[in-house]
Amino acid sequence: MTIRWWREVGWRHVGGLVAVIFAVVPVLYVVSAAFNPLGTVVSTDVVPTQFSLVHFRSLFEDPARPFPRWLLNTVVVCAAVTVVQVFSSAMAAYAFSRFRFRGRRSGLLTLLLIQMFPQFLAVIALFTMVTELGEALPALGLNTIAGYSLVLMGSALAQVWLIKGYFDTIPRQLDEAAVVDGASQATVFFRILLPLARPILAVTGLLAFVGVIGEFLLASIFLTDTDSKTLAVGLYGIIESDRSNNLGVFAAGALMTALPVVLLFQYLQRYIVGGLTAGSVKD
Amino acid sequence: MIRILCLGIAVGTAAALTPGLAAGRHFVVLAVAWIVVAVLLVTYATRRALVAKYLVPGTLLLVLFTVAPVLATVQMSTTNYGDGTRSTKEQTVARIVANSVVQAPDSPTFNLSVATTSDGEFMFFLVDRATNHAYAGNEQGLKELSQEAATVTKGFVTAAPGYTFLTPAQVNEAGPRLKEFAVPTADGAIRQRGLREAFEGRTTLRYEKPADTIVDQRTQTRYTVQRQGDREYFADSTGQRLSEQSWRASVGLENYRRAFTDSRILGGFLRIFGWTVVFAAGSVLLTFAVGLALAVMLNDPRVRGQKWYRSILLLPYAIPGFISILVWSGFFNQEFGLINSLTGLHVDWLGDPFWAKAALLLLNLWLGFPYMFLVATGALQAIPGELKEAATIDGAGGFTAFRKITLPLLLVAVGPILVASFAFNFNNFNVVELLTHGGPFTPDNPDAGATDILISYTVRLAFGAGGAQFGFAAAIATLLFVITGVLAAAQFRATRSLEEVH
Numbered sequence: 024m025t026i027r028w029w030r031e032v033g034w035r036h037v038g039g040l041v042a043v044i045f046a047v048v049p050v051l052y053v054v055s056a057a058f059n060p061l062g063t064v065v066s067t068d069v070v071p072t073q074f075s076l077v078h079f080r081s082l083f084e085d086p087a088r089p090f091p092r093w094l095l096n097t098v099v100v101c102a103a104v105t106v107v108q109v110f111s112s113a114m115a116a117y118a119f120s121r122f123r124f125r126g127r128r129s130g131l132l133t134l135l136l137i138q139m140f141p142q143f144l145a146v147i148a149l150f151t152m153v154t155e156l157g158e159a160l161p162a163l164g165l166n167t168i169a170g171y172s173l174v175l176m177g178s179a180l181a182q183v184w185l186i187k188g189y190f191d192t193i194p195r196q197l198d199e200a201a202v203v204d205g206a207s208q209a210t211v212f213f214r215i216l217l218p219l220a221r222p223i224l225a226v227t228g229l230l231a232f233v234g235v236i237g238e239f240l241l242a243s244i245f246l247t248d249t250d251s252k253t254l255a256v257g258l259y260g261i262i263e264s265d266r267s268n269n270l271g272v273f274a275a276g277a278l279m280t281a282l283p284v285v286l287l288f289q290y291l292q293r294y295i296v297g298g299l300t301a302g303s304v305k306d
Numbered sequence: 307m308i309r310i311l312c313l314g315i316a317v318g319t320a321a322a323l324t325p326g327l328a329a330g331r332h333f334v335v336l337a338v339a340w341i342v343v344a345v346l347l348v349t350y351a352t353r354r355a356l357v358a359k360y361l362v363p364g365t366l367l368l369v370l371f372t373v374a375p376v377l378a379t380v381q382m383s384t385t386n387y388g389d390g391t392r393s394t395k396e397q398t399v400a401r402i403v404a405n406s407v408v409q410a411p412d413s414p415t416f417n418l419s420v421a422t423t424s425d426g427e428f429m430f431f432l433v434d435r436a437t438n439h440a441y442a443g444n445e446q447g448l449k450e451l452s453q454e455a456a457t458v459t460k461g462f463v464t465a466a467p468g469y470t471f472l473t474p475a476q477v478n479e480a481g482p483r484l485k486e487f488a489v490p491t492a493d494g495a496i497r498q499r500g501l502r503e504a505f506e507g508r509t510t511l512r513y514e515k516p517a518d519t520i521v522d523q524r525t526q527t528r529y530t531v532q533r534q535g536d537r538e539y540f541a542d543s544t545g546q547r548l549s550e551q552s553w554r555a556s557v558g559l560e561n562y563r564r565a566f567t568d569s570r571i572l573g574g575f576l577r578i579f580g581w582t583v584v585f586a587a588g589s590v591l592l593t594f595a596v597g598l599a600l601a602v603m604l605n606d607p608r609v610r611g612q613k614w615y616r617s618i619l620l621l622p623y624a625i626p627g628f629i630s631i632l633v634w635s636g637f638f639n640q641e642f643g644l645i646n647s648l649t650g651l652h653v654d655w656l657g658d659p660f661w662a663k664a665a666l667l668l669l670n671l672w673l674g675f676p677y678m679f680l681v682a683t684g685a686l687q688a689i690p691g692e693l694k695e696a697a698t699i700d701g702a703g704g705f706t707a708f709r710k711i712t713l714p715l716l717l718v719a720v721g722p723i724l725v726a727s728f729a730f731n732f733n734n735f736n737v738v739e740l741l742t743h744g745g746p747f748t749p750d751n752p753d754a755g756a757t758d759i760l761i762s763y764t765v766r767l768a769f770g771a772g773g774a775q776f777g778f779a780a781a782i783a784t785l786l787f788v789i790t791g792v793l794a795a796a797q798f799r800a801t802r803s804l805e806e807v808h
Contacts, residue, residue, distance in 0.1 A: 034603075035604060036609065038604075039615050043615065046622050046676065050621055050622075064639065069644070110363075112364060114360040114363065115364045122360075124357045136794050139794040140787065140790055140794075142375075145372070145378070145783065147768045147776050147779055148374075148378035155335070173371065177375075179367035179368055180364040239736050239740065240735050244765075259740065262635075266635075273632065274633075277629040281624075281626060285621065288620055292616070292617070295680075
């Protein structure tokens with residue numbers, strides 16, 4: 024550790040460590056709170072000192088806060104919206120990447136423009152719309168996961184640009200050769216392009232998934248029945264009802280929600296960093 | 307094969323829903339359902355329309371649940387829709403007239419049973435005391451019942467399929483709502499009197515459609531439609547209202563006029579707009595400055611463990627935002643919060659307007675710097691090393707080379723991302739709502755808090771405790787559309803490569 028090393032490299036690690044501490048403290052705090060048997064704000068330190076699963080147990084046993092139900096609701100919404108979004112986007116991206124048609128350029132630019140308007144800006148109209156829809160078809164009204172999912176599917180084409188960019192890098196000779204061999208356009212899409220585009224489908228799927236899991240505005244207005252809530256509004260209700268004493272239960276739920284997402288992010292890290300520089304924003 | 311099956315399911319679903327929707331008079335939903343089916347049929351039943359086959363599913367969803375709501379919001383911004391104005395004018399007139407019923411000596415009387423439908427709507431089941439005929443009636447009108455349609459015991463209807471009959475105690479409980487309930491008939495209306503009795507009385511008010519006037523037939527007073535504030539009422543020549551009931555009406559640009567001329571609202575609006583800009587710009591600048599500094603520090607071949615740094619710094623970006631925000635909201639507690647106890651300060655983070663804003667920016671820094679770090683690292687690595695070497699050879703020091711060569715190139719690369727990030731934070735509802743709820747508030751303006759941004763302000767106007775002001779909130783939302791559109795245009799210009807979309 025010479026002075027020269029410190030001047031050229033060492034200080035960089037100091038900066039990096041400061042950033043790491045800043046990034047990690049809140050995460051450690053959640054872990055600490057989740058395993059702290061008292062579960063109050065006053066008794067919780069940044070560094071975990073005690074270990075108890077009492078809050079995890081309470082999440083699964085207290086009928087007033089049906090965490091398993093919220094988890095199921097969230098998984099259903101996330102899965103439905105993600106599959107629809109990635110699949111519709113991939114189909115549209117295929118058309119924009121492989122066909123030449125009138126209105127193609129303006130269509131792409133229109134999509135980019137619409138994408139910049141967050142759907143929730145129209146929350147008032149969406150609310151009256153779902154209210155009316157629920158009067159006609161109760162299964163799709165307020166306080167239904169189906170109606171909420173359907174509304175979120177309005178962002179079905181949010182990933183077109185990312186996927187189209189990836190399709191553009193796949194040589195056209197591949198699909199032309201397949202067409203010469205007698206394959207239909209649908210076969211080219213399903214059998215050749217989709218399998219080759221797996222990395223971008225994974226990343227856009229993850230981005231869609233994370234966007235849905237964190238959606239709070241519409242959920243807080245549409246889903247007010249305890250049993251229809253998603254994790255976002257459900258966990259919010261836990262912490263909001265008693266900030267100082269419910270910390271442990273909230274943290275346990277937060278940990279179980281965040282862990283799979285974080286692991287997915289780490290697993291797909293390489294692709295995500297690539298996608299970021301291409302201009303994607305996580306909601 | 308699958309295609310035919312899917313189309314069949316779509317047509318079958320629509321057909322199965324049609325009778326129910328038509329019976330419930332839900333014609334808009336019915337029409338939309340069949341239009342969707344028609345579009346699907348036209349696209350997928352033929353061999354042509356190759357491009358459309360790939361565009362239709364996403365476009366349909368986009369139009370139905372993003373484009374249409376945006377247009378509906380704009381339309382709603384020209385109405386006074388909200389609490390007290392939810393009904394249409396026809397419904398309001400019918401209600402006012404039906405409520406003017408008085409009993410005459412020869413009024414028919416009925417044995418009354420009150421029932422509810424599965425969605426909680428009332429239905430009166432009546433047995434005419436003179437004729438023993440049974441009827442069912444609600445606010446749509448009266449219908450005579452056949453013998454099979456209901457069970458009559460001791461002069462009262464006691465059961466009917468699809469209805470839940472209320473006990474006298476329940477009827478008593480529903481009193482206030484039942485008082486408003488009247489069944490219109492040919493020359494009057496039927497109303498409740500007591501728990502088990504109803505009478506058919508004459509309405510004293512009459513609506514004259516051509517003149518759009520309600521006439522009191524006892525006094526011959528004429529009540530015409532008059533605009534008072536942003537609402538319309540039936541009122542007499544002195545402006546005295548016949549009823550407090552109003553209805554949904556078009557008010558033109560009144561909501562916008564209010565936003566820009568009512569000094570209290572305008573003051574709040576401009577302050578919120580200013581803070582929205584500061585919040586969005588401040589968030590972008592802070593996160594980018596920290597992210598870039600980190601990227602420059604760590605993006606050096608001599609720094610070992612870069613992969614570890616990246617994995618750990620990814621954490622704040624990977625954790626779902628609402629969780630991080632709620633955890634941080636505890637940190638800012640004045641008494642027990644982590645920040646005050648670690649630093650020994652005693653700052654009232656969320657109760658003081660200045661500190662609440664600082665707290666929001668600090669939280670947004672934590673949420674956003676990893677993203678900027680990753681973006682800046684990627685952009686730095688894309689800048690050719692020869693450029694920097696050339697500058698160094700020309701005698702530029704490390705910092706000069708960075709400022710003159712690297713930074714300009716970097717800014718060109720990340721420009722669009724910075725604008726996108728600005729637009730994202732401009733509408734970053736979650737951070738504001740979950741950390742400060744827009745507060746702290748002052749007593750003189752409970753609608754507009756110190757840390758409100760435009761979207762949180764809009765949502766409070768529409769769904770807050772102060773009563774729904776959908777029309778006015780929609781006007782603010784429409785202004786938000788315009789601002790977001792301008793931001794989008796700015797991003798278009800920043801992304802030069804778009805000019806050669808191929």
